[in-house]
Amino acid sequence: MLSVTDLMPTSTNSADSSPTADTGMSRGHYRRMSSFNREFPDIPVLQFDSKGDKLDPDKPKLRIRTLTWNIAGHQPKEDLTDVLGLAPERESTPDGSASSSADIVNEGKPEADLIAIGFQELSASPAAPVMESVIMSEIWTTTLKKRMSSQDYVLLQSIRLQGIVLFVFSKSRHLKYVRYMDTAYLRLGASGWWGNKGAVGISFEIYDVTLCFVNSHLSPHDHAFKDRVKNHRQILRDMVFVGGRTDTSCILEHDYAVWLGDFNFRIEGISQDKTLHYIESQKWPQLLKHDQLHRAAFVEGAFSTFQEGKIEFPPTYKFVTGTSIYDTRNPAKIRRPSYCDRILWRTRTDARKAALIEYTSHMNHQISDHKPVTAVLEIALGSEQEQYVVFDPIDRWFVGQHGYFRYSAKPGTFYSAWDWIGLYKASYTSFDEYVTYVWSPGASEENLGCINGRYVLKPGRYLLVYFSSEHKCGIGFSEIFEIVSA
Incomplete structure (x- = not known):
């Protein structure tokens, strides 16, 4: 498990800044990365490698599946069964038996009660006409609704900000227990005037808990680390839900919040060759020591009180579109493979429990230069509410x-x-x-x-x-x- 203590030096000699054996980074670098934890010891930093809480097996639970995917302006040309966590679609064969064109990857797994889907870059270019995002949104919406309805899911709510879109689907049996639905958005591109970067959110109450989903696309490029940290703070401060419950107007006031998206945090401090070596040898902990989100958490306090599951999959960006090969073609524009696409969650109080069931990427999808990432959570519920x-x-x-x-x-x-x-x-x-x-x-x-x-x-x-x-x-x-x- 990678924690604050893992990032602290083994020596207390401040003059010792020699490179460590496995990373090539100085011990002084690790010492700086723990500065937020030392300055604000009472504020929990983003908890990495988390499995969440242990839930009472005798109490009701809600299973939530989340998906984040930067689709880079592409249409849905692939089977989405695995990323949506659905049972395979069956086709009749000449002998009358049922078959499936998809790998039976989800059979035997419990179905999700809610499915939250966040896409980024419905249109690949920030300067693309607004209608391009509208058309792409309609294409993806139609595809998702058709596929989800076959498994008794209904689109509960959706919201789009240019190329950033968020859908929440629910099993039909839960719809009568939903209350106080609301949406919000925040532009971050061009100093807040353009929505190619930003965030969208959906807030509601279901049974006796309040839920918030946020899909964000933060500032790009390796050098924009400070901008991404600033983006995160702007979203927490300025994304306001004004039409729902009065006590859940901001993200952190909800019982449960799930924040997903293309955060654009990059791998830094090592060469592209070293990055590829760690990937080929599946040395994920060593690679994640160079992950900017870790630095953002421990130095800047970004996403404090949130949690992320253990990453045991390759970086999800940047690939040659149509392949599962990392894009290293342009030496003048080096993009080290990075964990841009993330899913985080938090609970408001210790009385609210959430367990992480699964956190993974789906490397078989090739329509984009990003790979989709999914997480499955179970949250604890209280009693059913009386219908209005x-x-x-x-x-x-x-x-x-x-x-x-x-x-x-x-x-x-x-x-x-x-x-x-x-x-x-x-x-x-x-x-x-x-x-x-x-x-x-x-x-x-x-x-x-x-x-x-x-x-x-x-x-x-x-x-x-x-x-x-x-x-x-x-x-x-x-x-x-x-x-x-x-």
């Missing part, structure tokens, strides 16, 4: 006829004239896919509503969703019912 809105069972409706429904609201439920009730196909993939909707007639203990028959056109399986303008999400879901031909 409950629909009475619906037997069936008939095509072309008015559909009547009844629902009740929990006492004290906030009601707005902007609340609405949507009719959805049972196969819906996001809240914007309603067939039709009506404005909510109220949120009292007994409410009666009606969907106009002129919009009930096709037989099939449907459900109703009560969408709250205060919570910015559905807070009531009917059971699935049939609409049949009259």
Whole structure:
């Protein structure tokens, strides 16, 4: 495990600055790297090589899968089964048996309850037209929704800042326990005027805990270390969630926060040849001693109170696109392979527990000069919350006829004239896919509503969703019912 003590010199002689045997870096360099820990001993530094907490096996848990990937302006041309942690898609064979075009890498693993996906560089060039990012976002959104819906995931929320986009998908059974949905973004490019660099965030409450996901793309290039540290501080200070709970307006106020993205921290202080040697011999601890994120943590206090899992995979940048070969073609523009793509997490108090299940990269993907990185966490929950809105069972409706429904609201439920009730196909993939909707007639203990028959056109399986303008999400879901031909 690489910790502060690992970075301290073995000798107390300050005049001894000879290179260490395995890194070529001076002991004085290690001494400087521990300066934040000495100056602020009561503030925990970023904890590396963490496995998180031990969870009580008898208490409810939520499994969260996270993915970060700088896609360098490319479309989804590869099978995403492994990075999304999904069961393989099955195809029928001539003999009627099922087969899969994907490696069966996820069979036998528990499915995630939530999946957070962060992409960077939807458009590869900072100067690319804004519409290019919009088009690429639509392409990736459509692909993800189609693939995720086959495993009963619904897009809970998404947010995009130029080429930086964040999606959160949820198993449909959890949707009725989501509250106080909110999003935020922060531009960091061109002194805050341009969004090619920056961060986006999604905040919400689920069951009895508050969650925050942040996807960031920090300043590039080896020499911009100080800029990246500054970026991190700006995000913590200036990214504010104004439409959710009043007690979770910033990242650190959430029970659980997951921060992922292309942080752009590089390997420094060793040659490209030495870097490649460490990679070929899989000497990850030696390589990580030259990782700028470690220096940012121990010298600058960056990402203090966050944790990162043990890295036991090769650097994820920079590759020749279409291969798994590091790009060393241009001697005049040397880019040492680096761990640019990271996933960190934190818990607000000791009462909140999170365990790291998996932290890995996926070297088989070749559409970008970055490789995707995923992490799987389990977080502890308390008790289930009472639903705000409950629909009475619906037997069936008939095509072309008015559909009547009844629902009740929990006492004290906030009601707005902007609340609405949507009719959805049972196969819906996001809240914007309603067939039709009506404005909510109220949120009292007994409410009666009606969907106009002129919009009930096709037989099939449907459900109703009560969408709250205060919570910015559905807070009531009917059971699935049939609409049949009259």
